[in-house]
Amino acid sequence: MSTDKNSNPVLHIPKIEEGFVFDHIPAGLGPRVLELLRSYPELAEAVVTVGLNYRSGKLGSKDMLKIEVTDLPESLIRLISLVGPGITIKKISGFEVVRKLGLELPDAIDNLARCRNPNCVTNTERHVAARFERSGKAASYRCLFCERVFDLKELELLLP
Amino acid sequence: MKRDLISLNDLSLETIQGYLELAARVESMPAEERRRLLAGRILAVLFYEPSTRTRLSFESAMFRLGGNVLGFSETGSTSVAKGESLADTIRTVEQYADIIVIRHPKEGTARLSAASCSIPVINAGDGTNQHPSQTLLDLYTIRKLFGRIQGLRIAFVGDLKYSRTVHSLLQALGKFGNATFRFVSPESLRMPSYLRDGLAGSGCTFTETVDLGSALAECDLVYMTRIQKERFPDILEYEKVKNAYCIDARLLRGVPERLRIMHPLPRVNEIAPDVDPTVHAAYFPQVGYGVTMRQAILLDLLGVKQ
Numbered sequence: 359m360s361t362d363k364n365s366n367p368v369l370h371i372p373k374i375e376e377g378f379v380f381d382h383i384p385a386g387l388g389p390r391v392l393e394l395l396r397s398y399p400e401l402a403e404a405v406v407t408v409g410l411n412y413r414s415g416k417l418g419s420k421d422m423l424k425i426e427v428t429d430l431p432e433s434l435i436r437l438i439s440l441v442g443p444g445i446t447i448k449k450i451s452g453f454e455v456v457r458k459l460g461l462e463l464p465d466a467i468d469n470l471a472r473c474r475n476p477n478c479v480t481n482t483e484r485h486v487a488a489r490f491e492r493s494g495k496a497a498s499y500r501c502l503f504c505e506r507v508f509d510l511k512e513l514e515l516l517l518p
Numbered sequence: 519m520k521r522d523l524i525s526l527n528d529l530s531l532e533t534i535q536g537y538l539e540l541a542a543r544v545e546s547m548p549a550e551e552r553r554r555l556l557a558g559r560i561l562a563v564l565f566y567e568p569s570t571r572t573r574l575s576f577e578s579a580m581f582r583l584g585g586n587v588l589g590f591s592e593t594g595s596t597s598v599a600k601g602e603s604l605a606d607t608i609r610t611v612e613q614y615a616d617i618i619v620i621r622h623p624k625e626g627t628a629r630l631s632a633a634s635c636s637i638p639v640i641n642a643g644d645g646t647n648q649h650p651s652q653t654l655l656d657l658y659t660i661r662k663l664f665g666r667i668q669g670l671r672i673a674f675v676g677d678l679k680y681s682r683t684v685h686s687l688l689q690a691l692g693k694f695g696n697a698t699f700r701f702v703s704p705e706s707l708r709m710p711s712y713l714r715d716g717l718a719g720s721g722c723t724f725t726e727t728v729d730l731g732s733a734l735a736e737c738d739l740v741y742m743t744r745i746q747k748e749r750f751p752d753i754l755e756y757e758k759v760k761n762a763y764c765i766d767a768r769l770l771r772g773v774p775e776r777l778r779i780m781h782p783l784p785r786v787n788e789i790a791p792d793v794d795p796t797v798h799a800a801y802f803p804q805v806g807y808g809v810t811m812r813q814a815i816l817l818d819l820l821g822v823k824q
Contacts, residue, residue, distance in 0.1 A: 477645050479626035483604050486630060503626025505525060505647055 371409045377426040379448040379455075380438070385411050387442050388421025394437050397517040401427060401434075424450075437515055439464055440471070463510070465492045467499055471513040478504035521819055522632040522639045525648040526686050531693045534657065541658050541807075541814040549582070552813070555822050556585035562615035563589030564607070565642070566598070566622040571783060571805065572642045572652070576619050579812035588614060605634040612637050617820055620644075638819035646682055652782060653686040655811040656741075659804040663778050664738065667691070673700040673733035675763050676743035676788060678709040683782045684743055685713055695721035700733050702726075704759045707745070730763050734773045740765070742781040742788050742801075766790035770798055780804050 383391055388410050395401055405426040414420035430447075438445060439461040449457040469487035473480045480488040480503050490499035490513070497510040544552065561580040565573050568591070577587045589611075590596050598607060604627060611618060612635040620631050621642040628641030628648070643649040660667050672691070674684050678701055688709075691697050699717075701709045701724060708726065717724060727733070733740060742765065750756040764787055765779065781789060781801040793799050 475625060477623075477625050479604070479622075479624045479630050479644075482624050483630065485603070486605075501626070503629050504645070505527060505625070 371407050371422055371424055373453055374405075374407075374424050374426050374450055375453055376428065377404075377424060377450050378430055379450060380423040380425075381420070381446045381448060382414070382417060383421040383423065383442055383445050384417055385419040385421055388423055390441055391421075391423055391438055391445070394434060394441065394515075394517065395423070395425060398431055398434055399518070400431065401425065431518075433470065433518070435459070435461070436464065436467075436470055437517075440467065440510060440513075440515065463492070463497060466490065467513070469516070471515050473501045473504060473506070474508055474512050474514070475501065475504045475506045478506070480504075520636055520638050522628075522641075523650050523815055523819060524628045524632055524639070524641045526650050526653050526690055527648075529650070534654065534690065534693065537654050537811065537814055537818065538658055538661055540818055541654075541811045544813045544817065545810045552582060553584040555817060556580065556583035556820065559583075559585040559617070559820060560615040561585055561587045561589075561816065562611045562618045563587055563591070564611065564618060564620045564622075565589065565591045566593055566620070566627075567643075568592070569621055569643070571808070572621065572649075575805070575808045576640075576642065576651075576812050576816075578809050579816055582809065583813055583816060585816070604630060608634040608639075611635075617816065640815060640819065643682075646680070648686065649682055650686070651808075651812055651815055652683055653690050654815065655804070655808040656683070656687050656780065656782070657690060658811045659780060659800065659807045660739065662803070662807060663800055667694045668696040670739055671698045671700070671737040672739045672741065673702055673737040674709070674741050674743070675702040675730060675733065677707045677745045677749070678703040678743070679707040680746055680749040681743045684741065685710075687741065688713055689716065692717050692720040692722055697722045699724035700727060700737060702728065702730050702733050702763065704728060704762045706755060706759060707762075730765070731769070734765070734769065734777060738776055738778065740777065740779045742779060742785070744781075744784065744786055744788060761787055764788055764790065765793055767792040767796060770796060773798070 380391055388408050392408055407424045409422045411419050412422060443461055443463045445461045447459045448455045467490040473488045478501060480486045489502040493500045493507045498507050499510060500507045563573055573591055580587050593599055608631045617638045619640040619642050620628055623645055625645035625647040627644045628639060632639040641648055641650055664670060678684055745760050747756050777798050778800040779798050783801055
């Protein structure tokens, strides 16, 4: 069956009455977003539906994820913006989209990732949160403490 | 709001020039007058790893301004040995002193220290990251030697891959622009590409060579470095390059009189003692300018207006 929403009104993922839709997830990244969701104990019992490899005009193919909860943790949204800038989060209420948020790479990463430099003070002192600021290059971030610059992909995210 | 000196990356060209101007004013001031400037103030010197020059230079600077000094130069006899966190040590020392200078083997320590207290913090070296007072004193030395910083032909020689001092000075000179650099090193110790690339748009140019002789003949300034044994994972690699560059009086025969040689010290074999009495040797005056620049830093961060 076609999954093109214009040619076929029946999607594999059912509509949800209340919750959030993660749309425009680049194909293949859906499981990673699910993994981030699953790391939050408060979301452990929420109903989650995942769809993979939908055709998408914008991306070619995309994944999609729906979760039936009333709120999302702020830090989860910030984590997802790191793994999938470009993802759209839609808040659903009464089966309607009531708010849309397009995720972008943040200018700063605060206490969400570990510095890769083993000699950085954030890895050697207790209770010191690593902080990064966007460096000149596209997805590079500079550690505010040791000043090393890392590609975003090199950073290990801190899950709750 | 308090200010700190943590990284050259935090300093604008104007701020750097401000330090150079202040150092010049400090140098021209009568010693008697200088000794009153920081009377009653206390500098805490927290050295978590060995250093001779930097620690004594800061202490000398504080004493010359009439201030007092306390601190430690190894951590064996402190609460650090009992597992005290850096932040707790800093918050404690904050109660004893008006300003802190810290050297630590871990990168980012000075930044964390500054964030942990409300008094100024000076970074005297955090691992392989930054040592901003060294760069400022190097710039001041260059200005003293040549009367200017721009328009010079400067050779960096030796360990250009690992030398924090060289990296930092090169970046600072890049902010001034209009310099011609020559990077002289063995192939295995070349200047990292991010630093070479970082000069794009600065108005500076560079060439790379393994030949020290041409640099001595054609440059205004040679900045020598020690090849640091501790940086080599493979000792055989160190043995291959440890004596790659050595300047002695014989090698200096016939070089232009204008040539000056700087070195952050300590030296091992890279500058022979017979260079010391020549007109070219600038590394001991450089040490002296270090005390002047550190006086300027202390005065500036403590808000003592000149």
